Amino acid sequence: MEALAARLSHLDPDVEGAIRVVMFYDTLMRRRVDLPALARASAGLAECVTGIRLHSTGRTLRMAPDGREAAPAALPASTTVAVTLDDEEIGTVWLEREGEPGALDDAVLDRLAIAVATVVERYGPARTTMADPALVELVISADGDDAARNRALRLLGFPVDAPIRVAAVRSGVPLEKVGSLICHGRPVKAASLGDVGIILATSVDPVRFPEGVRAGIGAAGCPRRSWQEARTALRFTTARQPVIRYDELGALALLARIPEEDTRANADVLAITSLAADPEDLRTLDAYCATGSVRQAADSLHLHHSSVARRLTQIGKSLGVEVTEPAGLTRARLALALWRLLGE
Known part of the structure; x- marks a missing residue:
């Protein structure tokens, strides 16, 4: 690998650096380091503050190049890469560099993201959301x-x-x-x-x-x-x-808990089933049952209240109850809830 890096460096000076970054993280993985050690080593390699965050735990690590925890953020992230595991984004890694990103910053973060995913998968339950x-x-x-x-x-x-x-x-x-x-x-x-x-x-x-x-x-x-x-x-x-x-x-x-056959046989539920053939009537009844007010139902439907009142009169005739009266409204609400429980 060293000889390959030396030969390739004659063709592209950045290639040798990128290969050395890969070798650096391969060595860390062989040593089975944990997340703090990864952040610390990466900060030393990049010579700037390096951060790791896992979405599932909210845990954030920020290390300075001297190996200590970084002071509260004074610089925004200059480069950020997502950490993925099993095709799910589980976190992010980033560098906080003053000025323009370095030539190898992308290579460092790409390898760091892979290393973080490997550590997360290796130790304890995987931090992905999807489970067995x-x-x-x-x-x-x-x-x-x-x-x-x-x-x-x-x-x-x-x-x-x-x-x-x-x-x-x-x-x-x-x-x-x-x-x-x-x-x-x-x-x-x-x-x-x-x-x-x-x-x-x-x-x-x-x-x-x-x-x-x-x-x-x-x-x-x-x-x-x-x-x-x-x-x-x-x-x-x-x-x-x-x-x-x-x-x-x-x-x-x-x-x-009401048996399905009893619900289906109920006269009010049967009336709602027939009413549902007209989506506009169903929306009107739903809005009125939700608000208990003709004017509020009209506002939610973006209609004039007199139009909603006329519709409710017709709906009441179809259901056989006066839905604008308290008892009729209660029956309509219960019938609508039971009809929905049938999954119609």
């Missing part, structure tokens, strides 16, 4: 015993004594992206089970779910029970309310 579906299923299974569930949690990187919150997700957005958004800087794992995505996390921020995602969130605690709650909450989600926490449902959660 078999392990995730074992955690949420109603049949598994506590010992097996605890082993699965340890393999997934969760403290056994930490409460686990489960989210059931239907999304066109990749699960790993959803997981990193809703539980930034804390342990989070995801897997697909049939047509539903499962996210396990120590905490979930409902407002951070991206657009286009529907999610039900179980209460923290036992993963098995939290998964059941999350699936129930997911069934209640709508385009208007795409993310629902189970504990927000209250008594409405009891509707999910």
Whole structure:
């Protein structure tokens, strides 16, 4: 390798430097160094502050060329490279150099990113969000015993004594992206089970779910029970309310226990099924049930309130109830919720 670098240096002075960078990191990997040692060695090689950050833990390392932890950032990152593992971005590495980037900065960061991914994969649970579906299923299974569930949690990187919150997700957005958004800087794992995505996390921020995602969130605690709650909450989600926490449902959660055949046979639910043939009528009823106000429903639909009032009169005749009266509104809300639970 040394002889090759010397020969190539006659053709391109930067080639020898790039090869020496590769050799430098190969040596570090043979020595099985950890992340602080990688950051420290890289800072010495680049002769500037070098940083490493892992998304899943929020951990950040910044080392100065003298081998000590760097002082609070005074310079922005001059060059940044993503760290990927199993095609997922798990972190970033960067250099904080004053002035223009050095000729070999890209080579240094490319090799550093590879080295960081190798270290993360080698030590402890992999810090990728996507997990082995078999392990995730074992955690949420109603049949598994506590010992097996605890082993699965340890393999997934969760403290056994930490409460686990489960989210059931239907999304066109990749699960790993959803997981990193809703539980930034804390342990989070995801897997697909049939047509539903499962996210396990120590905490979930409902407002951070991206657009286009529907999610039900179980209460923290036992993963098995939290998964059941999350699936129930997911069934209640709508385009208007795409993310629902189970504990927000209250008594409405009891509707999910009604046998499907009884729900389908209910006269109010049958009337909603017929009404759903006209999307405009369904949107109008949905807006009114959500607000309980003709004017607020009109505002959300961008219509005049008199137009909405006329529609509601016709809808009431179709349903056989006066939806603008308290009792009729209650029946319409319950019928609409039950119709959605059927997945129609």
